Amino acid sequence: KQHWSEFGEQLCSGSGISELMEDLGHAIAKGGDQICMLGGGQPAHIPEMDALWRERITALAAEPGKLEHALGNYEPPSGNPGFRSALADLFKRQFGWDVGSENIGVTAGGQSAFFMLFNALAGKFRDGSRKKVLLPLVPEYIGYANQSVDGEMFRAVKPRIEITGDHEFKYRVDFDALEVTDDIAAICVSRPTNPTGNVLTDAEIQRLTEIAAAHHIPLIIDNAYGAPFPNAIFTASTPVWNEHIILTLSLSKIGLPGTRTGIVVANPELIRSLSSMMSIIGLANTNIGQAITTPLIQSGEILRLSNEIVQPFYRQKSEQAQGFVREFFDPRLPYRIHRSEGAFFLWMWFEGLPITSRELYERLKSRDVLVVPGNYFFFGLEDDQWRHRDECIRVTFTMPEHAVRNGFRIIAEEVAKAYASS
Numbered sequence: 385k386q387h388w389s390e391f392g393e394q395l396c397s398g399s400g401i402s403e404l405m406e407d408l409g410h411a412i413a414k415g416g417d418q419i420c421m422l423g424g425g426q427p428a429h430i431p432e433m434d435a436l437w438r439e440r441i442t443a444l445a446a447e448p449g450k451l452e453h454a455l456g457n458y459e460p461p462s463g464n465p466g467f468r469s470a471l472a473d474l475f476k477r478q479f480g481w482d483v484g485s486e487n488i489g490v491t492a493g494g495q496s497a498f499f500m501l502f503n504a505l506a507g508k509f510r511d512g513s514r515k516k517v518l519l520p521l522v523p524e525y526i527g528y529a530n531q532s533v534d535g536e537m538f539r540a541v542k543p544r545i546e547i548t549g550d551h552e553f554k555y556r557v558d559f560d561a562l563e564v565t566d567d568i569a570a571i572c573v574s575r576p577t578n579p580t581g582n583v584l585t586d587a588e589i590q591r592l593t594e595i596a597a598a599h600h601i602p603l604i605i606d607n608a609y610g611a612p613f614p615n616a617i618f619t620a621s622t623p624v625w626n627e628h629i630i631l632t633l634s635l636s637k638i639g640l641p642g643t644r645t646g647i648v649v650a651n652p653e654l655i656r657s658l659s660s661m662m663s664i665i666g667l668a669n670t671n672i673g674q675a676i677t678t679p680l681i682q683s684g685e686i687l688r689l690s691n692e693i694v695q696p697f698y699r700q701k702s703e704q705a706q707g708f709v710r711e712f713f714d715p716r717l718p719y720r721i722h723r724s725e726g727a728f729f730l731w732m733w734f735e736g737l738p739i740t741s742r743e744l745y746e747r748l749k750s751r752d753v754l755v756v757p758g759n760y761f762f763f764g765l766e767d768d769q770w771r772h773r774d775e776c777i778r779v780t781f782t783m784p785e786h787a788v789r790n791g792f793r794i795i796a797e798e799v800a801k802a803y804a805s806s
């Protein structure tokens with residue numbers, strides 16, 4: 385049997401979420417329309433967007449040298465210069481941020497940006513000390529959970545839960561419980577949040593920025609679903625960046641996950657460090673997503689696509705999913721949906737549910753409905769007795785209407801059965 389290093393132990397033998405991803409993968413392989421795949425972060429295939437990608441690839445192929453350049457070259461590890469300056473211009477124009485191409489770095493997907501950032505900022509230091517990344521609000525993105533190369537990397541804070549309406553709630557950062565000790569290397573939030581669809585308010589972000597600046601640590605804002613693209617945000621919120629903030633974006637959620645293109649906006653020193661890590665780990669980045677989107681970013685067309693096609697699409701999917709919940713759930717049951725402010729998911733809370741969300745997941749799986757049990761999103765929290773961790777599920781609403789509708793019908797049945805059994 386192979387003897388792994390600490391790095392190997394952390395990364396080679398899977399994780400809870402790898403098992404769930406396997407489940408999803410096998411379900412896809414099994415095929416058939418019967419399976420309701422409501423578990424992943426897969427963007428929808430929006431016909432207008434798919435048509436545009438085809439058009440862009442055709443244009444790249446038609447213009448002499450263009451495709452050859454994108455496919456046949458190693459580009460600088462910080463990204464294509466034209467792509468970086470087009471993005472900096474867009475951010476300057478659109479949001480007034482004081483950025484140039486030296487503030488923009490490209491990675492092979494947002495996910496690998498986090499791997500490099502977390503492990504460079506936190507973990508074990510030469511003087512023997514250890515530092516962690518503070519998550520001011522969990523549930524938080526499961527993709528961070530297993531990225532540390534040597535041991536537990538996160539410290540998380542429970543949210544305040546605010547009931548915001550009939551069968552609706554919203555998490556808020558509990559600033560009274562948020563403590564930045566000397567062993568905190570960075571603060572990190574996703575906004576919009578995967579898994580909840582929460583969008584931290586401007587006031588919350590402002591306060592987190594001030595706290596980070598006061599402690600001379602970066603605030604990492606994961607903007608995978610945010611503005612200006614794909615702009616899967618259904619509520620008023622202001623995008624922010626300053627030199628204390630490391631902002632990450634991605635081309636995945638606007639429809640190009642297969643190109644693996646992540647974007648980091650930060651101070652030039654951090655971008656140079658990221659470029660160094662990128663070259664050591666992977667030599668260079670994937671070029672094709674940058675080549676496809678550069679003209680759309682230069683012309684600002686990417687804003688129109690995000691605002692007029694992508695955002696309304698997901699807003700409608702969210703409203704439709706909430707409609708299915710109202711249609712199928714017995715209003716006398718204490719079910720609640722997190723206020724849907726962005727991203728691709730409804731986060732449901734079943735207070736006092738007699739079974740765990742993991743058990744609910746198993747029962748749903750046996751009926752060919754795949755969701756993600758909520759307990760996976762509470763990593764880094766000391767209190768493992770908190771009941772709320774086992775009372776929530778994440779349901780993706782990006783799939784075709786019949787699958788989402790059927791999924792919620794079955795979820796409502798299983799939840800009603802579980803409550804009735806108490």
Ligand code: PLP
Nearest residue numbers: 425493494495574578608634636
């Ligand atoms: N951050 C969040 C919150 C996500 O949901 C995802 C993907 O699901 C990522 C980052 C990483 O996406 P990618 O590596 O495709 O850019």
